[in-house]
Amino acid sequence: MDLKLDHYTEGDTEIVVVEGEIDVYTAPRLRELLIDLVNKGNFHLVVNMEKVEFLDSTGLGVLVGGLKRVRAHDGTLDLVCTQERILKIFRITGLTKVFGIHGSVQEAIDKRSAK
Amino acid sequence: MATITLTISALPAHVRTARLMAATVARRAGIAASAIDEIRLAVGEACSRAVAAHKLHCPTQPILLQLIDGNGPDPGSDSRTDATSPALRANGSATQRFEVVVSDRAPAKDTVETVNPSMLDGLFLDGEDTPPGGISGFSPGLGLAVITGLADEVKIDPSDRGTVVRMSWPLTNEHTPDPSSN
Numbered sequence: 001m002d003l004k005l006d007h008y009t010e011g012d013t014e015i016v017v018v019e020g021e022i023d024v025y026t027a028p029r030l031r032e033l034l035i036d037l038v039n040k041g042n043f044h045l046v047v048n049m050e051k052v053e054f055l056d057s058t059g060l061g062v063l064v065g066g067l068k069r070v071r072a073h074d075g076t077l078d079l080v081c082t083q084e085r086i087l088k089i090f091r092i093t094g095l096t097k098v099f100g101i102h103g104s105v106q107e108a109i110d111k112r113s114a115k
Numbered sequence: 116m117a118t119i120t121l122t123i124s125a126l127p128a129h130v131r132t133a134r135l136m137a138a139t140v141a142r143r144a145g146i147a148a149s150a151i152d153e154i155r156l157a158v159g160e161a162c163s164r165a166v167a168a169h170k171l172h173c174p175t176q177p178i179l180l181q182l183i184d185g186n187g188p189d190p191g192s193d194s195r196t197d198a199t200s201p202a203l204r205a206n207g208s209a210t211q212r213f214e215v216v217v218s219d220r221a222p223a224k225d226t227v228e229t230v231n232p233s234m235l236d237g238l239f240l241d242g243e244d245t246p247p248g249g250i251s252g253f254s255p256g257l258g259l260a261v262i263t264g265l266a267d268e269v270k271i272d273p274s275d276r277g278t279v280v281r282m283s284w285p286l287t288n289e290h291t292p293d294p295s296s297n
Contacts (some may be wrong), residue, residue, distance in 0.1 A: 023134075024163040025127035054134075056159050057257040067206035086153050093257060 002026065005033050013109055014042040019051035022059030030059070034066035034077075043075025046108045055086050060095060066101065074098070080095040117187040120137040121180040123162070125169030125219075130267040132241045133180050134159040137215055141284075146212045150284055154215065157265040166277070168221035179218040185211035188288050212268075214283040223273030 003026035004019040014037050022030060035086045037045060045066065049055070067077040078100040081087055102108040137158040137288050138151050138270040146154065158180070165178045169208035263269050 021131065023127075023159060024130050024166060054159075055153070056156060056163060057261050058163060061257060088152075089156065089261060092261055 003029055005029060007033065007037065009104070010109065012045055013044045013112070014044060015105055016047045017051070018047060018049055020060070021054040022056045023054060023056045027062045031062040031065060034062065035069065037103060038066070038069045038073070038075075043070050043073040044112065045070055045075070045077045045100075046105055047077065047079050048105055049079055049081040049086060050083070052083070052086055055089055057089075057093070058095060060089065064081040064095070064098065076112055078102060078112065080105050080108055086106070117184045117186075119184075121182070122177045122198060123176055125166045125178055127163070127166055130159055130162045130166060133162045136180070137182055140182040140184065140220065141213055144186055145286055146213050146284060147287060151256040153160040153265040154282075154284060157262045157282050158215050158217070160262045160265075161282065162213070163218035164258045164280070165221070167219055167280070168219050172221040174219045178182075178220075179216075181214075181216040181218075183214040183216070184286075185213060212283040213286055217280045218277060220277040222275045223278045251252075292294065 002020050003022060006017040006019075008015050008017075016030075016033065016037070017021065018030065020026070034045070047063065047066075063077070063079070069075075070077045080102050081090075082103050085103070087096075090099065100111065101110065102111065119136070121133060121136055123133055141151055141154045142148075162178065162180065169176055169196040170179060208262050259271070262280065262282060267284045268282070270281040271277075272279040272281075
């Protein structure tokens with residue numbers, strides 16, 4: 001399926017809900033959304049990837065790009081992902097060390113608040 | 116040896132078509148279910164790399180995808196093995212493989228064609244890092260890193276006439292494809 005994007009605010013965190021396939025065709029839309037959110041002053045982002053069916057290196061590049069942008073404002077970008085097929089690509093590329101990857105949106109928010 | 120050939124225009128939208136086709140053919144060839152996701156991802160990466168290279172160098176040229184089922188009947192006489200039937204070949208010494216070949220026509224000299232861990236630092240293209248005419252967010256080196264992490268065997272042949280990425284996975288010969296599956 002195509003990519004569906006949504007986002008909502010929870011406290012000082014903006015939750016981005018991604019559904020479908022993130023690839024070379026659809027990733028630019030996610031990139032635009034992340035840039036837009038940062039430009040509007042949202043520097044703490046949680047990307048919920050529980051409904052992502054496919055993720056390739058283009059999608060990884062967009063997520064790392066988002067991370068770079070929020071870090072420029074001392075912000076954070078955490079991921080919610082428990083799907084093995086998606087986690088695998090983070091492992092192959094070593095990006096599990098770059099992103100905070102959590103089991104739920106609440107866990108992602110709680111862990112950041114605890115820091 | 117059965118081969119399915121797909122030619123796609125160098126457009127990001129067609130990468131998904133190539134992925135789905137590869138996964139479908141792999142499933143029919145009898146690839147283990149756990150490897151189907153790997154094939155889908157690796158083929159997507161190879162096609163994304165090719166599309167990005169074409170976009171920079173030769174956007175009107177097509178990209179060629181070949182899906183080769185080493186288990187299938189061989190219509191030609193130049194089989195890799197001496198045996199003539201799949202059953203005999205399955206008992207032979209050569210391991211039957213499912214091979215995917217992605218061939219582009221973009222000169223390799225200007226594209227990143229080797230997997231070098233040190234490149235990972237600069238791979239995360241985003242916005243201002245994207246070369247003129249390039250595809251936003253796409254980083255060829257990271258794509259190749261993913262391919263080498265996923266495919267059982269990988270061979271990348273860059274030349275000034277284009278790059279050929281060959282990836283293959285072993286066929287277990289334990290699974291009989293369901294004729295009704297697609």
